[in-house]
Amino acid sequence: MRAGILTVGTELLVGHVVNTNATYLTAALNELGFDVYFHLVVGDNRMRIREALSFLEERAELIVLTGGLGPTDDDLTRDAVAEHLGLGLKEDEVWLAKIEARKGSRGQTPLPREGRQALLLEGATPFPNEVGLALGMAVRARGRTYVLLPGPPGELVPMFERHVAPYLREAFPGGRPxxxxxxxxxxxxxxxxxxxxxxxxxxxxxxxxxxxxxxxxxxxxxxxxxxxxxxxxxxxxxxxxxxxxxxxxxxxxxGKETTVARVLLDELVSRGATLVTAESCTGGELASRFVSEAGASKVYLGGFIPYATDRKAAWLGLSPRKLAEEGAVSAWSAVELARAARRLGGSTYGLSTTCAAGPAPADGKPVGTAYVGLSAPEGDRAYALRLCGSRGHIRVRLAKLALFFLLKAVRGEDGDPELLSNSLRQG
Amino acid sequence: MRAGILTVGTELLVGHVVNTNATYLTAALNELGFDVYFHLVVGDNRMRIREALSFLEERAELIVLTGGLGPTDDDLTRDAVAEHLGLGLKEDEVWLAKIEARKGSRGQTPLPREGRQALLLEGATPFPNEVGLALGMAVRARGRTYVLLPGPPGELVPMFERHVAPYLREAFPGGRPxxxxxxxxxxxxxxxxxxxxxxxxxxxxxxxxxxxxxxxxxxxxxxxxxxxxxxxxxxxxxxxxxxxxxxxxxxxxxGKETTVARVLLDELVSRGATLVTAESCTGGELASRFVSEAGASKVYLGGFIPYATDRKAAWLGLSPRKLAEEGAVSAWSAVELARAARRLGGSTYGLSTTCAAGPAPADGKPVGTAYVGLSAPEGDRAYALRLCGSRGHIRVRLAKLALFFLLKAVRGEDGDPELLSNSLRQG
CATH class of the missing domain: 3.30.70.2860 (Alpha-Beta Plaits)
Structure with missing residues (x-):
């Protein structure tokens, strides 16, 4: 079972919108048993939509189009497919009433052009849009199936999951997902x-x-x-x-969507443990990744971002003399930050980061020098790392590695000698 | 001047890689005066690469291919183009020596298949790769120009900027950028x-x-x-x-790439001002956006993330009685957090956030209730907002809005009554 994807929208051809719909649809179609051999992107242009359809028809049994179903003059997908297949278009009365009801509930009357979003190809199966006003649809013609979906990902994804996937499962029963x-x-x-x-x-x-x-x-x-x-x-x-x-x-x-923060959060919840962070160069990136997971408040009490060196002394009590001797970017500093976070926060674990993120060396250390500090009931430890890439890369990688090392420690898997030795030369 | 883009790579057809190369190339080609009417994506398959070439050749004078130039058996772009155009392939001696030198500097010998990356189409202009080992190239045939570029964006972008753009400017001089x-x-x-x-x-x-x-x-x-x-x-x-x-x-x-954090950072640097943050629901997102800009240490002293309500009292001195009365998600709490950040940090400005980010209501407040607190030499203020969307959306939007409100305040533009009234119903 071969599928082709045609994304319609001039915004994709002027270089500021990335085609995430094609990526989503490809994975979703794979899961339904289709092979996707071609993606095409064309602008809002009737002729070019038809040229792309001709190309895909020769190479796929299923053609999925997205975009160009809105109310404006630029929204040409429905018309182009109708013309191409020689099918008529007529309003879906049920959907038209829905558009009117939705606009009415906001005290508005639909503009005449908004009614276009209820147009259905002759013989097509309609797919309701639970987010926006444009009706999706599937039609069979010339031994092929054509599926027309709205362009905004927030409308496309729920429509595909609730309506298109069940339709395709029934229409193409032979698929091995x-x-x-x-x-x-x-x-x-x-x-x-x-x-x-x-x-x-x-x-x-x-x-x-x-x-x-x-x-x-x-x-x-x-x-x-x-x-x-x-x-x-x-x-x-x-x-x-x-x-x-x-x-x-x-x-x-x-998991396709899981994150190290999610796995760590679940692990800490299951153990009734709590966490406080102290970040220097990651500057909140570590905490933010943790807090972005729902339920973080069960575990995360809070954190410190002692970014300037003297704030490490003033806020977290690091010795100014030792800071001058060892440097703010050092294993000593990482351990002291983690220890202070745990003590001031009253948490099970303290986790810290310090590094030279670039563009210039920090504290006399070359860009990429990085440390994770970990304070736990069983003792304290620093991980020395060497990271490559831009400032952004270094900060993100270090934040994720800090979460990873804490996860390994919590699970009691941090004794692995290979992990420890490799951790000294992180890429 | 019409251009078409052909992205080659099976990874794009199994649904986990987004085609950012096409987006980048489209914008870059537009700037050189080309109209891009079609994007195509195909897997690492010789026949399908040729089918896509045939489609694009009829519709464009310039065809840019990316991907499939690596050393493995799956890297077929060079061979497919050679076969399609009836051109031979031969090793570029200069580039081959470069591959050997680069591998040698790491104490390695190139594997035989790595030499494939030095293969050049007959008559082609080579484009050096300053990051990876695959040579890019341009060749003119059948009245068209074919440009072959490596797939990794980290290799493609510098190659395009340094070598391809100058080549195309000369080869297509009539363009109105x-x-x-x-x-x-x-x-x-x-x-x-x-x-x-x-x-x-x-x-x-x-x-x-x-x-x-x-x-x-x-x-x-x-x-x-x-x-x-x-x-x-x-x-x-x-x-x-x-x-x-x-x-x-x-x-x-x-600016295409600028951010509100960058603009604010430049503004604060020019005024010699400093900043300390106190974040509740954004949990480091605000600080991290600021710190991600190079040069942040000139302005940013550090921050606090008093995530649990009792840490707002313990770390930042908020009155436990008032916290119970007003709630952690309140204008009062936002102002007190900003004030405490500024006082404890000894900075020109203090900036804070507190909100119910979801999925469940926080502190009795519905999801989306949000406040920004600002403490400045001229006085203190809270902005009340109502945000929509997922937990992730709410946190990111609030962090950006906090930076925006501080920017407006620093510039003395925050007196605009419209801005203030609209700020009460942020989407």
């Missing part, structure tokens, strides 16, 4: 990590294994097609075991 | 902002005006084609004036 597992790793530079699994990647068949990176972490996507989730699991398990045998110390969790 | 100005706004809900300029958008000709949004801010892109920057400026100026007459109080700066 692609089932994926996303194994997530931190604490090992990506080149070194890839090298350890290169043979698995090179000799892959079914299941497939694809490594990619996301803000300094490495994600391995294991995927296979199977009729049932159980069958998929059975096929994926041996490969997953092989990967974890080689990379276990760096593994932190599974 | 697209010149854009990006006007950035905060502090007014996007629907209300669009409504004020709807007529300008609807009756636009040359220059064009396109509104878009980015993490709660609105950006208006004014663009025109012109032979010289001066001519462009002359054409853009009247439209810019018309926009700013209507939206002046919400304007904070101009």
């Amino acid at each position: 692609l089932v994926s597992r996303y194994l997530r790793f931190l604490g090992l530079e990506e080149g070194a990590l890839f090298a350890r699994i290169e043979d698995l990647v090179r000799k892959q068949g079914d299941p497939t294994i694809a490594p990619y990176t996301e803000e300094g972490e490495v994600i391995l996507r294991l995927a296979t097609r199977a009729a049932t989730p159980e069958e998929a699991q059975e096929k994926l398990a041996p490969l997953e075991r092989a990967v974890l045998e080689r990379l276990g110390p760096y593994y932190y969790g599974e | 697209l010149v854009s100005r990006y006007l950035r706004f905060l502090g007014l809900e996007e629907g209300a902002l669009f409504a004020r300029i709807e007529d300008l958008v609807r009756k636009q000709g040359d220059p064009t005006i396109a509104p878009y949004t980015e993490e709660g801010e609105v950006i208006l892109r004014l663009a025109t084609r012109a032979a010289t920057p001066e001519e462009a400026q002359e054409k853009l100026a009247p439209l810019e004036r018309a926009v700013l007459e209507r939206l002046g109080p919400y304007y904070y700066g101009e």
Whole structure:
């Protein structure tokens, strides 16, 4: 089952909008059993929409279009498809009433052009829009299925999940869904990590294994097609075991959307533990990643950002003499910050960061020199790291690594000698 | 001058990589005077690369391909183009020596397959890669120009800027570059902002005006084609004036890449002022946005994240009795936090946030209730806001709005009654 995606919108061709819809739809169609071989993007232009349709029709049984269903003169997708397939358009009365009701509830009357959003292709199945006013639809013609969806991701995603996916499951019953597992790793530079699994990647068949990176972490996507989730699991398990045998110390969790902050938060909640942070160069990035997870208040009491060196002394009580001797970017400073955070905060754990994030060296240390400090009931510790990249990269990576090291410590997995030695040369 | 973009890479067709290269290239080609009418994405498949080339060749004089130039068996772009155009491939000796030298400097010998990255199409102009090992190139054939670029954005962007743009300027001298100005706004809900300029958008000709949004801010892109920057400026100026007459109080700066944190940092540096923050619900997001700008240490002394209510009392001295009466999410709390930050930090300004970010109400306040507190030499103030969206949206928007309100206060522009009244119903 082959699918093609056609994204319509001039905003994509002037260079300030990224085509996230195509990415979302590709993954969603894969999960329904489709192979997606082509993406096309065209502007709001009737002729070019038709040219793209002609190209895709020869190469796919399912063509999914997004964008160009709004009320303005630039919204041409419906008309272009109607013309291309020789189908009429008529208003869906139920949806027209809905548009009027929605506008009415805000004390407005729909403008005449807003009624265009209720136009349906002859013979099409309508898909209600639970967020916006444009009706989605699917129509079968020329032995193909054409699905028309609104462009705003906030409208497209719920419409796909609630209406389009069930429709396609019924219309294309033979599909063997692609089932994926996303194994997530931190604490090992990506080149070194890839090298350890290169043979698995090179000799892959079914299941497939694809490594990619996301803000300094490495994600391995294991995927296979199977009729049932159980069958998929059975096929994926041996490969997953092989990967974890080689990379276990760096593994932190599974899931397409999960984060190290989420995994750590759940771990701390389950143990009834609390956390206070003290950040220098990450300047709130670490705390913010933790707090961005719902339920953070069960664990996170608060934090300090003693950014200027003298505030490390004034706020957290670090010795000015030792600060001058050891430097603000030092293992000593990291440990003292974590210890002070824990003491002042009255928490189970204290976690700190200090680094030279660039662009210029800080405290006489070259850009990329970084330390994580950890204070725990079992004792205190610093991790020395060497990070590469821009100021932004260094700050984000260090924040994530700090969360990772705390997770490993909480789980009692931080004794792994390899993890400790590798932690000294983080990429 | 028409250009088409072909992105090659199976990773784009399995739904976990977003096609940012196409977005970057489109904007860069627009600036060189090209119209980009089509984007195509195909996997690492020789036949489909050729099908896509055939489609684009009929519709563009310039075809830019990215991806598939690496050393592995999956990297097929060079071979597919060679086959398609009937051109030979041979090693570029200079580049091959460079690959050997680079590997040698790390104590490694290049693997045989790494030499593939020095292969050049017959008659092509090579583009050195200053980051990675794959050579880029341009070749003219069939009355078209084909440009092949590496897939990693970190390699593609510098190669384009240093080598491809100058090449295209010379090869296509007739272009009238697209010149854009990006006007950035905060502090007014996007629907209300669009409504004020709807007529300008609807009756636009040359220059064009396109509104878009980015993490709660609105950006208006004014663009025109012109032979010289001066001519462009002359054409853009009247439209810019018309926009700013209507939206002046919400304007904070101009630029494609600028941020409210950057503008505020520059403003505070120029005044020799310093800042300390106290964040509750934003939990470091505000500080991190500020610290992410190079040079933040000139202004930013540090901050507090008194996340749990009792830490607001313990760390920042807020009265426990008043906290119980007024609530942690209140104008009173925001002002007291900002005041305490300024006092404890010894800074010119203190800036604070407190809100119910969700998913559940906080402190008896519905999700979206938010306050910014500001303490300045001229006095203290709170801004009451009502924010929509997810927990993540609310936190990011509040952090940006806090920076915006401080910027307006520092510039003495916060007296605008409209700004103040609108600030009470932020979207």
